[in-house]
Amino acid sequence: MNDISDAFAAAFAMVAGFDKDLAEIVGLSLEVSLSAVFIAAVIGLPLGAATALFRFPGRKVIIVLLNAFMGLPPVVVGLIVYLLLSRAGPFGVLGLLFTPTAMIIAQVILVTPIIASLTRQVIEDLWREYEEQMRSLGAGPVRSLTALLWDARFSLLTAILAGFGRASAEVGAVMIVGGNIDHATRVMTTAIALEVSRGDLALALGLGLILLVLSTCVNGAAFLIRDAAQKRHA
Amino acid sequence: MDPRADILPLVLDDVSFEINGMRLIKDLSCTFEAGPRTAIIGPNGAGKSLFLRLCHGLLTPSAGTIRWAGPDGADPVAAQAMVFQRPIMLRRSVAANVDFALKLRNHGKPDRTAIIDEVLGRCGLRRLKDNPARVLSFGEQQKLALARAWALKPQVLFLDEPTASLDPAATHAVEEIVQAIHHEGTRIIMTTHDLGQARRLADEIIFLHRGRMLEHAPTETFFTEPKNDLAQAFVKGELLWWKLGKDNRRAGGYEVDKAPRRRN
Numbered sequence: 252m253n254d255i256s257d258a259f260a261a262a263f264a265m266v267a268g269f270d271k272d273l274a275e276i277v278g279l280s281l282e283v284s285l286s287a288v289f290i291a292a293v294i295g296l297p298l299g300a301a302t303a304l305f306r307f308p309g310r311k312v313i314i315v316l317l318n319a320f321m322g323l324p325p326v327v328v329g330l331i332v333y334l335l336l337s338r339a340g341p342f343g344v345l346g347l348l349f350t351p352t353a354m355i356i357a358q359v360i361l362v363t364p365i366i367a368s369l370t371r372q373v374i375e376d377l378w379r380e381y382e383e384q385m386r387s388l389g390a391g392p393v394r395s396l397t398a399l400l401w402d403a404r405f406s407l408l409t410a411i412l413a414g415f416g417r418a419s420a421e422v423g424a425v426m427i428v429g430g431n432i433d434h435a436t437r438v439m440t441t442a443i444a445l446e447v448s449r450g451d452l453a454l455a456l457g458l459g460l461i462l463l464v465l466s467t468c469v470n471g472a473a474f475l476i477r478d479a480a481q482k483r484h485a
Numbered sequence: 486m487d488p489r490a491d492i493l494p495l496v497l498d499d500v501s502f503e504i505n506g507m508r509l510i511k512d513l514s515c516t517f518e519a520g521p522r523t524a525i526i527g528p529n530g531a532g533k534s535l536f537l538r539l540c541h542g543l544l545t546p547s548a549g550t551i552r553w554a555g556p557d558g559a560d561p562v563a564a565q566a567m568v569f570q571r572p573i574m575l576r577r578s579v580a581a582n583v584d585f586a587l588k589l590r591n592h593g594k595p596d597r598t599a600i601i602d603e604v605l606g607r608c609g610l611r612r613l614k615d616n617p618a619r620v621l622s623f624g625e626q627q628k629l630a631l632a633r634a635w636a637l638k639p640q641v642l643f644l645d646e647p648t649a650s651l652d653p654a655a656t657h658a659v660e661e662i663v664q665a666i667h668h669e670g671t672r673i674i675m676t677t678h679d680l681g682q683a684r685r686l687a688d689e690i691i692f693l694h695r696g697r698m699l700e701h702a703p704t705e706t707f708f709t710e711p712k713n714d715l716a717q718a719f720v721k722g723e724l725l726w727w728k729l730g731k732d733n734r735r736a737g738g739y740e741v742d743k744a745p746r747r748r749n
């Protein structure tokens with residue numbers, strides 16, 4: 252019992268005092284997850300919108316795959332990226348294994364299907380409503396697509412935040428491809444796993460609290476944005 | 486494209502349209518020349534909205550042809566506009582809804598600002614210009630859809646029940662706008678359930694019933710001496726579906742109980 256309250260006290264002290272190690276870990280976590288989400292959005296938004304709008308060969312296959320990949324187990328993704336990037340693998344020469352770049356690659360693979368699938372659903376619904384008007388006005392595919400992405404921006408932001416939630420919370424993939432190396436590839440989730448196994452509950456708890464606050468803020472923001480958008484645009 | 490492109494006349498030749506084997510428009514032939522205003526009337530489900538969509542090019546006929554026979558007829562999209570029965574509003578401000586349409590026709594910025602101000606002013610929406618379009622009342626949305634179509638200065642304007650949910654004052658205002666658009670040289674092809682409106686606004690009437698064009702006549706002739714019995718019954722406000730349901734006879738051989746008169 253004492254252990255736990257001591258750990259809490261130490262954790263609060265660390266968070267309040269901006270402990271240097273703690274800040275470094277939090278910083279790297281944000282860097283990795285934000286980069287991954289940014290890249291996933293750049294790929295996922297147009298991909299999702301295109302599958303919603305256009306009929307092309309292989310479209311159904313892409314839709315099914317994207318839906319299935321929404322729930323990819325992070326450890327499996329980690330393993331695959333590991334095999335690809337390991338010295339013997341096809342991209343071994345790049346020397347990316349156990350770097351933040353490897354972690355970003357793994358998270359992009361995890362997050363892109365989420366953003367693309369949610370985008371497709373949102374854009375498909377909106378297109379059903381807009382299609383006749385767009386065709387009547389003579390809007391071509393590109394103009395229609397950009398108009399849809401813009402008009403759906405609030406819903407799409409929640410899709411992106413959902414992707415960020417997944418990226419910042421997962422531990423399996425970054426652990427395998429990053430290796431949890433101190434001052435190099437250690438992020439919040441891997442640090443928590445490590446510190447708990449080492450018995451340093453204070454650092455683990457401090458990180459856990461930050462992660463919790465972060466994910467609560469992200470979800471809160473998603474809710475508020477949606478709510479405001481719904482009030483404004485019915 | 487020049488907004489004054491000349492795409493008329495519009496020629497429909499033996500047009501049919503079907504969905505899942507149901508023939509919803511049947512063997513329809515007619516020609517729309519530049520000039521007169523046309524009102525399409527007929528009971529609910531007659532096919533009026535489908536007819537407008539076919540003419541506007543949103544639907545492709547299952548049989549027969551629809552073509553713009555004018556000199557610019559090969560590229561007709563930019564010379565037309567349509568106001569739908571249920572207005573479709575982009576999730577943007579009122580002004581941005583009009584702006585979007587104008588951008589698609591490659592109008593420059595100063596040009597767009599002036600046109601937006603003019604059409605919103607004339608449709609009574611100027612004070613709402615920064616409001617989100619989707620929270621407007623239904624009637625206001627209908628006026629915005631009209632303003633957006635008007636801004637494009639089309640040669641042909643399709644209007645699907647433009648005053649269906651407007652109050653009397655707004656109906657009057659919209660009718661004046663339609664007249665103004667007509668005087669600017671735009672060809673009006675509209676549907677309406679308001680026979681008074683058809684009389685006021687249209688030069689010719691097309692009567693549709695169950696996907697068939699049963700009468701196409703100048704307004705005056707149509708209302709004073711409709712040739713078709715069903716058109717006659719419709720003008721007198723009789724319940725066509727009820728009568729047809731009762732003895733289920735085909736339109737051609739149908740007789741009105743009260744005033745039997747054969748179609749010829």
Ligand SMILES: Nc1ncnc2c1ncn2[C@@H]1O[C@H](COP(=O)(O)OP(=O)(O)OP(=O)(O)O)[C@@H](O)[C@H]1O
Pocket residue numbers: 504509527528529530531532533534535536570
């Ligand atoms: N996509 C569709 N699938 C099946 N049936 C359809 C479809 N669209 C229209 N219809 C049918 O075609 C008929 C004509 O429809 P349309 O909307 O043109 O009627 P309308 O004359 O405009 O009626 P209203 O006065 O109620 O607007 C209706 O019976 C309708 O149920």
Ligand SMILES: [Mg+2]
Pocket residue numbers: 533534535570645
């Ligand atoms: Mg209709």
